[in-house]
Amino acid sequence: MKPDNKSPIEYTLEQLNVFKNNVPLFIQRINVHKCKMELCNPFETSFGRFDSLVRFFPEIEFRTEDGRLITGIGECSPLSAPWYDNECHRSVEIALKYITGSLTGKEADTADGIASADLDPITDVNSFIFKYNWIIGHNIAKAGIEGAYWDAIGKLNGTPVNKLWSGIRDNVETGISMGLEETPEALIKKIDKAVHELKISRVKVKVKPGKDIAYIDRIRKSYSDLRLQVDANAAYNLFNPEHIAVLKEFDNYRLMMIEQPGRNDDILDHARYLYLLKTPICLDESIVHLNHARQAVELWKQYSSVDKLIINIKPPRTGGYLEAIKIARLCSDNGVSTWCGGMFESAIGKTCNVHFSSREEVNLPGDHISYAPYFKINAADSPAYNEGKLKVPAGPGWGLKNIIY
Numbered sequence: 321m322k323p324d325n326k327s328p329i330e331y332t333l334e335q336l337n338v339f340k341n342n343v344p345l346f347i348q349r350i351n352v353h354k355c356k357m358e359l360c361n362p363f364e365t366s367f368g369r370f371d372s373l374v375r376f377f378p379e380i381e382f383r384t385e386d387g388r389l390i391t392g393i394g395e396c397s398p399l400s401a402p403w404y405d406n407e408c409h410r411s412v413e414i415a416l417k418y419i420t421g422s423l424t425g426k427e428a429d430t431a432d433g434i435a436s437a438d439l440d441p442i443t444d445v446n447s448f449i450f451k452y453n454w455i456i457g458h459n460i461a462k463a464g465i466e467g468a469y470w471d472a473i474g475k476l477n478g479t480p481v482n483k484l485w486s487g488i489r490d491n492v493e494t495g496i497s498m499g500l501e502e503t504p505e506a507l508i509k510k511i512d513k514a515v516h517e518l519k520i521s522r523v524k525v526k527v528k529p530g531k532d533i534a535y536i537d538r539i540r541k542s543y544s545d546l547r548l549q550v551d552a553n554a555a556y557n558l559f560n561p562e563h564i565a566v567l568k569e570f571d572n573y574r575l576m577m578i579e580q581p582g583r584n585d586d587i588l589d590h591a592r593y594l595y596l597l598k599t600p601i602c603l604d605e606s607i608v609h610l611n612h613a614r615q616a617v618e619l620w621k622q623y624s625s626v627d628k629l630i631i632n633i634k635p636p637r638t639g640g641y642l643e644a645i646k647i648a649r650l651c652s653d654n655g656v657s658t659w660c661g662g663m664f665e666s667a668i669g670k671t672c673n674v675h676f677s678s679r680e681e682v683n684l685p686g687d688h689i690s691y692a693p694y695f696k697i698n699a700a701d702s703p704a705y706n707e708g709k710l711k712v713p714a715g716p717g718w719g720l721k722n723i724i725y
C-alpha cells in the first residue's frame with residue numbers, strides 16, 4: 321500500500337460481500353435491557369480486577385411496509401470503569417440515550433424508546449448507522465445497537481447473520497483468555513483444567529511487569545507445544561529499557577503474539593521500537609477504526625514487516641460489525657492475520673463474535689470462551705462447543721436460544 325491521501329480506503333457493501341437490505345424498515349420501538357451479571361471466577365488484568373459486569377441488551381422492533389414486526393437484539397459489553405478504553409457501563413448508558421433518540425426521532429433527554437410517527441424508513445446497514453454516526457466515539461454502545469439491526473435482518477430473511485456476511489465457516493476455532501494469578505502454580509492449575517477438561521489448544525495469558533517471564537516459563541515447562549500468546553493491556557512502557565528487555569525475552573518462548581504491550585494511542589511507537597522482536601505484535605486497544613488499521617499496516621511495512629503484525633478485532637471496540645468486517649478485509653488484503661477478541665460478553669455478544677469469526681479473513685482462534693462457564697447465570701445458551709471449536713448457530717439472525725434478560 322503506497323501512502324497517499326488521494327484515495328482513502330473505503331469499502332462498499334458489495335466489495336465486502338455484505339448483504340444489502342433493500343426492504344424499507346420502520347423503527348417502532350427500542351427497549352434497552354440492563355443486567356448486572358456475576359462472573360463465576362473473578363478476572364484480573366493489568367488494569368483491574370472484577371467479579372461482576374453490567375450488560376445492556378438493546379432490542380429494536382422494526383415494522384415492514386406490510387405491517388410485519390421483527391425484533392432484533394444486540395449486546396453492549398462495557399467494563400465497569402474506563403480502564404480498557406474510555407467507555408464504561410455508565411458512559412454506555414448515556415450514549416444509548418443519544419443513539420436511541422437519534423433512531424427514534426427524539427432528544428436524548430426525552431428518548432423513551434418509542435419512535436415518533438414521521439420517521440423515514442431505513443434499508444441497508446449504512447442507512448441505519450448514518451442515523452447515529454454523528455455521535456463521536458461510544459463504540460461499545462454503537463456495536464450493541466448495530467447487533468440488533470443484523471439480528472432483525474437475518475430474521476427478516478430467514479438467514480443466519482454469518483451468511484448475510486458471506487461467512488465461510490460453520491465452526492470457529494476458540495481459545496481461552498486467562499487472567500493474572502497470584503503465582504505461576506495457580507495459573508498452571510487453571511491451564512491444566514482448560515487443556516484437559518475443555519480440550520482448549522490455544523491459551524492467552526494476561527501479563528504485566530513483574531508477572532510475566534516466570535509465568536510463561538512455568539507454562540512452557542509443562543506445555544512445550546501449546547499455542548500460547550500473552551496480552552499486556554498496555555502495561556509496558558515502550559521507553560523503559562527494562563520493559564523492552566522483558567518484551568525481547570518473550571522471544572524465547574515461541575509465543576504466537578504479544579498483544580498490546582504499549583499504550584492505546586501508540587501505534588507508531590509499537591511499530592518503530594519493537595521491530596527487533598521475532599514475536600509478532602498484536603494490536604487490540606490501538607485499533608478503534610479502519611483508519612487505525614490502515615495506519616498500522618503502513619507503519620509495519622515501513623519499520624517492520626506485515627507478518628509481524630496481527631490485529632485483534634473486537635466489534636464492540638470498533639463500533640460494530642461492519643467496521644470490524646472492513647478491518648478484517650484490509651488486514652487480509654495486506655497479509656495481516658486477524659482474530660476476534662472478547663470483552664467478556666455474555667453468550668449473546670459471544671454468539672455475535674462467533675458469527676463474525678465465520679468470515680474467511682478471521683484466520684486465528686478467538687477469545688470466545690473464558691473460564692467456562694463465564695457467568696453464574698448467562699443471558700442465553702452459548703454456541704455449542706466441541707474440542708476447541710464453537711458452532712455458528714444456524715437459526716435466523718444470531719440464532720439465539722433461551723434468552724433470559
Ligand code: OSB
Binds near residue numbers: 553604
Ligand atoms: O484485552 O482482550 C482483552 C476482557 C475484557 C477487556 C479486554 C480484554 C479482555 C480479555 C478477555 O482478554 C476476553 C474474553 O474472553 O472475553
Ligand code: MG
Binds near residue numbers: 580661
Ligand atoms: Mg487484549
